[in-house]
Amino acid sequence: MADQDLRDTDRPLLVAKSLSKSYGRIAACRDVSFSLYPGEVLAIVGESGSGKSTLLQLLSGQLAASGGHVSYRMRDGVTRDLATLGEAERRFLFRTDWGFVHQDPAQGLRMAVSAGANVGERLMAVGWNHYGRIRDTASDWLGRVEIDIARIDDAPRTYSGGMRQRLQIARNLVTEPRLVFMDEPTGGLDVSVQARLLDLLRGLVAELHLAVIIVTHDLVVARLLSHRVMVMKDGRVIETGLTDQVLDDPREPYTQLLVSSILPP
Amino acid sequence: MNAPAYNFAYLDEQTKRMIRRAILKAIAIPGYQVPFASREMPMPYGWGTGGVQVTAAILGPQDVLKVIDQGSDDTTNAISIRKFFAKTAGVATTTSTEEASVIQTRHRIPEAALHANQVLVYQVPIPEPLRFLEPRETETRRMHALAEYGLMHVKLYEDIARFGHIATAYAYPVKVNARYVMDPSPTPKFDNPKMDNCPALQLFGAGREKRIYAIPPYTQVVSLDFEDHPFEPYRFNAPCALCGAENSYLDEIVTDDKGSRMFVCSDSDFCEGRQAEGHHGALSAAPYKDKAQGEAQGKDNG
Numbered sequence: 001m002a003d004q005d006l007r008d009t010d011r012p013l014l015v016a017k018s019l020s021k022s023y024g025r026i027a028a029c030r031d032v033s034f035s036l037y038p039g040e041v042l043a044i045v046g047e048s049g050s051g052k053s054t055l056l057q058l059l060s061g062q063l064a065a066s067g068g069h070v071s072y073r074m075r076d077g078v079t080r081d082l083a084t085l086g087e088a089e090r091r092f093l094f095r096t097d098w099g100f101v102h103q104d105p106a107q108g109l110r111m112a113v114s115a116g117a118n119v120g121e122r123l124m125a126v127g128w129n130h131y132g133r134i135r136d137t138a139s140d141w142l143g144r145v146e147i148d149i150a151r152i153d154d155a156p157r158t159y160s161g162g163m164r165q166r167l168q169i170a171r172n173l174v175t176e177p178r179l180v181f182m183d184e185p186t187g188g189l190d191v192s193v194q195a196r197l198l199d200l201l202r203g204l205v206a207e208l209h210l211a212v213i214i215v216t217h218d219l220v221v222a223r224l225l226s227h228r229v230m231v232m233k234d235g236r237v238i239e240t241g242l243t244d245q246v247l248d249d250p251r252e253p254y255t256q257l258l259v260s261s262i263l264p265p
Numbered sequence: 266m267n268a269p270a271y272n273f274a275y276l277d278e279q280t281k282r283m284i285r286r287a288i289l290k291a292i293a294i295p296g297y298q299v300p301f302a303s304r305e306m307p308m309p310y311g312w313g314t315g316g317v318q319v320t321a322a323i324l325g326p327q328d329v330l331k332v333i334d335q336g337s338d339d340t341t342n343a344i345s346i347r348k349f350f351a352k353t354a355g356v357a358t359t360t361s362t363e364e365a366s367v368i369q370t371r372h373r374i375p376e377a378a379l380h381a382n383q384v385l386v387y388q389v390p391i392p393e394p395l396r397f398l399e400p401r402e403t404e405t406r407r408m409h410a411l412a413e414y415g416l417m418h419v420k421l422y423e424d425i426a427r428f429g430h431i432a433t434a435y436a437y438p439v440k441v442n443a444r445y446v447m448d449p450s451p452t453p454k455f456d457n458p459k460m461d462n463c464p465a466l467q468l469f470g471a472g473r474e475k476r477i478y479a480i481p482p483y484t485q486v487v488s489l490d491f492e493d494h495p496f497e498p499y500r501f502n503a504p505c506a507l508c509g510a511e512n513s514y515l516d517e518i519v520t521d522d523k524g525s526r527m528f529v530c531s532d533s534d535f536c537e538g539r540q541a542e543g544h545h546g547a548l549s550a551a552p553y554k555d556k557a558q559g560e561a562q563g564k565d566n567g
Binding site for chain 2: 087088091095110113114116117120121122123124125126129130131132134135152153
């Protein structure tokens with residue numbers, strides 16, 4: 001087969017085909033299609049209510065689509081339709097090969113258990129049964145996201161917002177996923193903390209060769225992190241292309257409006 | 266007595282059938298929590314309403330009932346439940362573990378080895394082992410269904426991170442029949458090994474939470490642990506002050522406000538049995554009793 005001649009990185013990791021979702025008469029997402037390749041960062045931008053978050057939930061299998069489908073190339077190389085996965089398989093995928101970074105860290109973390117256990121949870125969920133090794137891996141990851149190792153036994157509710165977000169990232173990356181979904185990861189953080197977080201993310205994405213789908217309303221985030229941008233409005237993708245191309249030379253009037261609404265530095 | 270005013274063992278026959286169906290299902294799926302339509306009982310929640318309903322459902326006229334509370338036959342809870350069934354079912358009661366056919370227990374497993382044809386009924390306050398880790402019931406049920414038990418190890422991890430060892434001393438989670446993770450009710454972890462491959466049937470009733478679960482006879486029960494922090498039963502490092510037993514689970518009794526304490530078997534039947542056989546601990550009253558008896562006999566002769 002010609003397919004096998006292609007190198008691993010030349011085959012798409014995730015393919016969405018004419019995805020749509022409607023809530024009664026309201027269409028939250030209409031006819032979205034794209035392919036995502038390994039190591040690629042795709043930003044989905046648009047204003048509130050444009051269907052970004054719905055799309056992210058459809059892509060990550062948390063919502064059932066009204067139409068279209070999403071397929072994902074599993075670690076064994078077989079591409080499967082997410083809708084045909086059993087619940088156990090989907091949840092397993094979610095805690096091994098995928099990550100999901102929420103805007104509100106409280107949603108993605110266990111606030112009452114220590115940072116070490118938060119990072120170690122995914123490892124324990126896939127059967128790690130050696131305390132020393134779990135703890136070593138957790139400390140290693142805390143180091144990588146620039147959290148002081150001395151705070152490994154503190155609960156995230158004693159952490160600042162930026163630290164919580166970094167902890168959430170460590171928790172997601174510990175099983176070395178190939179695809180990470182991010183929903184406004186820098187929302188609610190002040191500008192200097194945002195900058196540091198973006199810097200960290202950019203480093204990790206490159207180092208781990210992660211594919212990322214990042215939903216954001218902040219074009220600066222898209223500019224800094226993503227290779228490609230999809231602009232959404234009223235549930236439709238109105239413009240898509242390379243980040244620099246879309247942001248420097250927007251074609252659609254709405255995208256032009258978005259870009260021009262950023263204050264000049 | 267007003268026994269005739271009640272049905273045998275207090276509950277009506279339809280209710281008992283409903284509970285028996287739940288028990289049968291629980292036995293068929295070891296460790297799985299079966300919902301049941303728990304009834305109001307003439308006692309407050311937390312006093313063993315679940316255990317009492319299970320006992321009522323399985324009790325027959327020929328049964329001999331023993332009730333223990335923290336191992337003891339003579340605490341308020343144990344005495345009232347024993348009297349309750351003596352009154353409403355007219356069954357024989359005993360304090361002897363050996364003679365009993367049904368043993369209702371709160372927070373202990375008797376020291377004497379249980380045998381086949383015995384049923385141990387546990388009173389359970391919170392049946393869900395994942396409760397304090399995952400507050401959503403829908404989510405915990407799904408986790409049980411998919412056997413996703415990584416979270417249980419998070420709890421043990423937390424213990425080690427905080428205390429240097431697994432500090433959970435009671436309600437220590439177990440895996441039943443290599444499938445369901447189960448809360449063994451707040452028994453001390455000292456008792457966990459007794460659940461494994463036990464010849465007696467073990468039934469668990471949670472009245473407020475409306476759940477019944479079971480460990481059939483001779484079922485594998487494994488306490489969860491880490492490779493580098495294996496499960497260890499805990500026991501105070503002392504002999505029983507009354508019977509001198511070195512291998513029983515002990516209660517710590519504070520005897521004054523200056524820091525004195527004594528350690529006594531929590532299983533009163535076991536302790537009394539040993540004392541009757543002539544075993545004595547450091548604080549046993551037996552020598553004084555013997556002496557007093559001897560003096561009394563001396564007077565009679567003189």
